[in-house]
Amino acid sequence: MELSGQRQWAEDPDLGVLDVDPDEALPSMPLKKVPAGDIYEAARAGDVDRLSYLIESGVNINARDRWDSVALYYACLAGHAEAARMLLRAGAICSERTFDGDRCHYASLNLRIRRMLKAFETRPPPMGPLQGALRDTFLGCRANKDYLDLCDEAGIGMAGYHASDDRSDNPSFPPDVTFFIGGRPLEAHRLILGSRSPFFNYKFQTDWKDRSEVRFAAGKLSYAAFFSLIHFFYSDRLDIAVNDMEELVRVCKACKCDELQKSIEAELRHQKNADYKALKEVDNSQKRFILQASSLPEQDRLPSAMHRVLQASLSNSSSERLNHDDVADLCVRVGGKIFRCHQVILASRSEYFKARFSRMTGFMEGSAESSSFGDSLPVFEEHGVSIEGFEKVMEYMYTDSVKELDPDQAEELFDAASRYLLFPLKRVVADALLPHLELASPAELCHWLVLADMYGVLKLREYCLDKIACNFETFADTRAFRALLLALPPPSGDSSLRTTRPSAPGAEVSADVGNILDDLREKWLAAEAAELDCRDDSAAQFDSWLAELMLMAEEEATTDNE
Incomplete structure (x- = not known):
């Protein structure tokens, strides 16, 4: 009771x-x-x-x-x-x-x-596409993965990573430099380290210029602290045991990572204060400190570092004189222009480029050519994309963003995103495109709806459907919308087959994406038939309107053909 x-x-x-x-x-x-x-x-x-x-x-x-x-x-x-x-x-x-x-x-x-x-x-928050792709490349290096597997077995693995995360079926892009700390290897890529640290940038241009291996004297450096810093360079996430933080401060100082050093020193001071106030001796062996780069100034984050690399690459691609900071290892010819690129970025971001690079030596796809700078690099040719379009694709691959997008480029970028398997690029382009559609005409919105459905750009698709559903009578009076009805698959005949839950804006492409007219019907009902007891009558009214509009569209099409 x-x-x-x-x-x-x-x-x-x-x-x-x-x-x-x-x-x-x-x-x-x-x-x-x-x-x-x-x-x-x-x-x-x-x-x-x-x-x-x-x-x-x-x-x-x-x-x-x-x-x-x-x-x-x-x-x-x-x-x-x-x-x-x-x-x-x-x-x-x-x-x-x-x-x-x-x-x-x-x-x-x-x-x-x-x-x-x-x-x-x-379970820390998911990384951005750029950080996640480069982190996978870093952890995919055999020596690095072996170390993390050992840590995981000892119960001190990094947050969000486990030894069961087997990437052997999807090998990473090979490293171009290996560090040995106390005899244990750590594999990395010069471009990433040089772009994040003035120390590494200087060393790769001088003492370590032609060296593929760098050995540190035993006892001079902590492997755990050095590994955590290099992992941060790739992922914008620092994950380190509290006991190793003092050693990491020393490494940051040597690598001239000033803002990161300040953040760790501040946490160390507070940590010592907490240990002092503890009622009993504190065991720090299992404690870990996690820091997101978003708490650092923007210029100290990965996208900013890659933006500087991109700007240097584009400048060198159009200049007659090579900048001494250029570390490009690949040329991509698009039309009459050659872009100087970096294989580790393209391979990490795009499975398309990774597959092409895997064939570069075996099938000799990339032919070595001497550029106007006098160096010899593999050259790939890309067809079916404009110079401006490929430059925007590069901007996304290096920085995770596309700025100052011309709406006329959006369709080409949707196509490039599908070709290069850069599916998150579609969301970025949609975000940049939507402000331009606020005052778009019904004909333009119908055009973008078709493209969004064809390329699976769900955020743009939902936006267009919402606009049409909320202004259905206005759209119904336009020939562009009526012509669109004839080009779309017909609505489901059985109401049980209709899409009752339209895809969420920005969601990934899935197999259950519904028929456009079914989704439009559901959105119109949500806007116009809020009362449950009126829903059936409203649905019948919408279906009747749709049938009338299709008849009008067929008559207009017949008249135009005569």
């Missing part, structure tokens, strides 16, 4: 099998807006809109206020789960049993927040 007034308990999906009081998930203070507040006020109030604006504007989310507290601490203290999740995804530092980590864990308002913090440590 249920007692009257007894509080109901429910299972929280974020907590698995644990039952918690539903009220525990609520913040201790009501949400409010802080339109002019700083990041600490926004986190304390749970104002995710203000937080989003501050994060996008480049504020340091790990900065401390006069009470030595960070924004994440206030979000956890007030119980604002969404604000805390937003800060964590943006690079807020929170490793359990470190200074900030302990404060956030112990001060969290409820179990929901603590569980989220723990989940973040074991």
Whole structure:
């Protein structure tokens, strides 16, 4: 028998099998807006809109206020789960049993927040396509993967990586330099290291210019600290044992990674303070410190470093004199222009280029030619793409972004993304294209809808469908829309086969992408038939309109052909 007034308990999906009081998930203070507040006020109030604006504007989310507290601490203290999740995804530092980590864990308002913090440590936010691709290339090197497998067996592996992540069926692009620290190898690529560190850039141009192996004296360098730094260069994520942080500071100083060094030194000071206040001796052997590069200045992040490489490459491609910093190892001829590129970037980002490079020696696809600079590099020819289009493809592969996109280039880039197997490029192009479509005519939106459906650009497809559904009568009065109806597959005859859940904007291409007219029908019903008891009548009305429009389109087509 249920007692009257007894509080109901429910299972929280974020907590698995644990039952918690539903009220525990609520913040201790009501949400409010802080339109002019700083990041600490926004986190304390749970104002995710203000937080989003501050994060996008480049504020340091790990900065401390006069009470030595960070924004994440206030979000956890007030119980604002969404604000805390937003800060964590943006690079807020929170490793359990470190200074900030302990404060956030112990001060969290409820179990929901603590569980989220723990989940973040074991499953950090996904990397961007550029960082993820280069990280896979780095971990795909045999020596590096062997080391991580050993760490994983010892229970000290990096967050998000396990020995079971077998990449043997998809070998990485081979390294061009191997470091030996205490006899143990670490494999890397000159381009990545030189672009991230002034020290490596100088060494590769002088002492290590023609060396494929570099050996460090025994006892002079910690392998774990050096590995963590090189991994950071590739992935923009630092993951290191707390016991190795002091050694990493020394390595960062030698490599002239000033901002990263400052962040680690600051965490070390707080860590020592936390150890001093501990009631018993602290065991740091299993503690790890995780730092996202998004908490560093923009110029110290991977996309900025690759942007500088790209600018130098494009400058050298159009110049008569070779810059001494140029480390290109491949030429791609498009039309009458030769682009100086880097194989590790193209192979890491595109399976298409990786496959071509694998045939380069065996089938002699790339012929060595002497360029106007006097050097001899393999040359590939690309057909079916314009010079401007390939330059935009390069911009994406090096930086994960495309700036100043001409809408007339969008269709070519959708095609290039499919050809080069750069599927996330479609989303980037769609994001750049959408602002141009706000004032587009019905005929233009119909054109983009067809292209979006053909190339699987779901974000653009959803945008066009939403526009048409919300302005259906306006579109129905245009010949362009009526002509489009004849070009599309007919709607499903059986209502049970209709698409009832249109694909989410920006989702990956999937086999269950529905018929355009079925999805349009569902979107129109969602906008016009909110009442459930009116849905069937509204659906019948829409089907009747659609049939009339198709008859009109057939008559117009017949008249045009006469």
